[in-house]
Amino acid sequence: MRIICPFCGERELGEFTYLGDAKPVRPAADAGEDAVYDYVYLRDNIAGVMDENWYHGGGCRAWLKVTRNTLTHEISGVEAAAGAGARQVAK
Amino acid sequence: MKYSIFSLARAALSGHKNWQRTWRDAAPKDRYDVVIIGGGGHGLATAWFLASEFGMKNVAVLEKGWIGSGNAGRNTTIIRSNYGLPGNTGFYELSMKLWERMEQDLNYNAMVSQRGVLNLYHSDAQRDAYARRGNTMRINGIDAELLDQPALKKMLPFLNFDHARFPVQGGLLQRRGGTARHDAVAWGYAHAASELGVDIIQNCEVTGFVRDANGKVTGVETSRGRIGAGKVGMAVAGSSSRVADMAGLRLPIESHVLQAFVSEAIKPLIPGVMTFGAGHFYVSQSDKGGLVFGGDIDGYNSYAQRGNLPVMEDVCEGGMAIIPMIGRVRLLRQWGGIMDMSMDGSPIIDKTPVDGLYLNAGWCYGGFKATPGSGLVFAHLIARDESHKEAARFRLDRFRTGAVIDEKGQGAQPNLH
Numbered sequence: 001m002r003i004i005c006p007f008c009g010e011r012e013l014g015e016f017t018y019l020g021d022a023k024p025v026r027p028a029a030d031a032g033e034d035a036v037y038d039y040v041y042l043r044d045n046i047a048g049v050m051d052e053n054w055y056h057g058g059g060c061r062a063w064l065k066v067t068r069n070t071l072t073h074e075i076s077g078v079e080a081a082a083g084a085g086a087r088q089v090a091k
Numbered sequence: 092m093k094y095s096i097f098s099l100a101r102a103a104l105s106g107h108k109n110w111q112r113t114w115r116d117a118a119p120k121d122r123y124d125v126v127i128i129g130g131g132g133h134g135l136a137t138a139w140f141l142a143s144e145f146g147m148k149n150v151a152v153l154e155k156g157w158i159g160s161g162n163a164g165r166n167t168t169i170i171r172s173n174y175g176l177p178g179n180t181g182f183y184e185l186s187m188k189l190w191e192r193m194e195q196d197l198n199y200n201a202m203v204s205q206r207g208v209l210n211l212y213h214s215d216a217q218r219d220a221y222a223r224r225g226n227t228m229r230i231n232g233i234d235a236e237l238l239d240q241p242a243l244k245k246m247l248p249f250l251n252f253d254h255a256r257f258p259v260q261g262g263l264l265q266r267r268g269g270t271a272r273h274d275a276v277a278w279g280y281a282h283a284a285s286e287l288g289v290d291i292i293q294n295c296e297v298t299g300f301v302r303d304a305n306g307k308v309t310g311v312e313t314s315r316g317r318i319g320a321g322k323v324g325m326a327v328a329g330s331s332s333r334v335a336d337m338a339g340l341r342l343p344i345e346s347h348v349l350q351a352f353v354s355e356a357i358k359p360l361i362p363g364v365m366t367f368g369a370g371h372f373y374v375s376q377s378d379k380g381g382l383v384f385g386g387d388i389d390g391y392n393s394y395a396q397r398g399n400l401p402v403m404e405d406v407c408e409g410g411m412a413i414i415p416m417i418g419r420v421r422l423l424r425q426w427g428g429i430m431d432m433s434m435d436g437s438p439i440i441d442k443t444p445v446d447g448l449y450l451n452a453g454w455c456y457g458g459f460k461a462t463p464g465s466g467l468v469f470a471h472l473i474a475r476d477e478s479h480k481e482a483a484r485f486r487l488d489r490f491r492t493g494a495v496i497d498e499k500g501q502g503a504q505p506n507l508h
Contacts, residue, residue: 013399040434041491042341043332043345070346071395073393
């Protein structure tokens with residue numbers, strides 16, 4: 001598996017660190033326990049194409065959103081996702 | 092059939108042409124009291140315990156492919172019970188005790204070999220942590236010995252004791268730990284369960300759940316037709332989220348790939364199971380002579396049953412750090428299995444919010460050693476509708492209540508457990 005970083009070009013997997021599914025969004029502070037439980041613990045765990053957050057620590061140190069098929073490891077898209085590691089808070 | 096020295100001799104004298112089948116390949120009936128989804132070690136063990144301990148013999152095990160074709164056939168065959176947290180300690184020791192009598196219970200040679208599991212330590216702090224873990228084990232009646240460097244030098248003179256960064260200072264040894272023949276575990280449970288009337292149905296993929304008006308599960312839709320069931324148990328490891336999704340459930344689980352490796356066969360070298368304490372590397376030697384080893388999961392979600400090269404390199408570096416001479420051994424095979432990584436690194440054995448549906452999942456990469464214990468406590472849950480006392484903490488709602496069992500203290504990040 002290689003990831004084509006939009007800033008650095010095609011790089012080997014060892015340069016990247018995986019955070020996980022890009023879909024969960026941190027709930028607002030008053031969202032309640034159910035929303036926090038869902039955000040922290042529950043996952044779709046998709047078998048197929050999913051968007052996920054990767055960190056290019058061995059390169060440009062940018063956060064990336066990688067679209068990847070979990071059944072085949074085929075990567076169909078990579079784009080910059082500044083701040084993804086901080087997990088955006090719902091508005 | 093009953094296996095014994097006499098049946099072996101009889102078969103040998105007749106040219107091994109008259110062996111009966113180990114278990115019966117059944118066709119699905121219309122209805123069973125219990126249907127277990129997943130014909131791996133856990134599913135087959137559950138069926139056997141249902142039939143032998145709880146008197147439930149109208150049971151089917153449904154397997155998408157062939158039995159033992161998932162993680163039962165993709166692990167590094169290690170058995171041990173050296174866990175440190177309440178919940179895990181008792182459960183894994185229950186499982187260890189069941190390993191010790193499995194072959195007699197099942198009348199099947201699973202090649203259980205208590206050759207010892209040794210965790211190496213490389214610093215004073217790690218020695219203290221291992222001493223604590225050993226004490227936890229001994230307080231709970233589990234064997235553990237803390238070995239210093241001179242003791243290890245006698246036992247394993249080839250270790251890299253003077254490694255500049257990670258010198259081997261000693262180790263925590265559980266002599267009752269060891270290995271078992273992974274396929275034979277699946278076959279043994281299939282053999283014994285089948286003898287008691289359990290139907291083992293292969294090439295039978297579950298495609299949906301049948302629910303009544305109240306939402307209770309009353310059966311499963313499969314690639315071999317609809318099968319009615321009083322209760323349905325899931326033991327599908329890396330596919331847990333996919334099967335649960337058919338019942339509208341989301342689980343605190345991510346599926347990740349774990350690689351394992353085996354070298355070419357060499358003369359007897361490594362007497363038991365050894366682990367590198369400063370990285371992630373564990374190794375044993377199979378009876379055929381190959382070094383069987385593994386390390387970390389790859390770290391990204393995957394259902395592909397194959398991994399990538401960076402982890403392979405990392406695992407081999409771990410091996411080289413403690414046993415430099417294995418650098419001259421060639422790698423023979425490498426494979427990947429799909430792990431149901433839970434959010435605290437510990438398993439889930441519980442009823443689900445769906446009436447009639449029971450969950451056995453979240454084994455991360457520790458499922459093999461749990462096989463007999465998992466079978467017993469899951470059968471207990473299904474038969475009695477209450478948790479076995481050694482599995483009472485493996486609740487599905489512990490993530491909501493905060494009673495998580497996080498051995499490594501990593502938090503809700505599955506790829507770090």
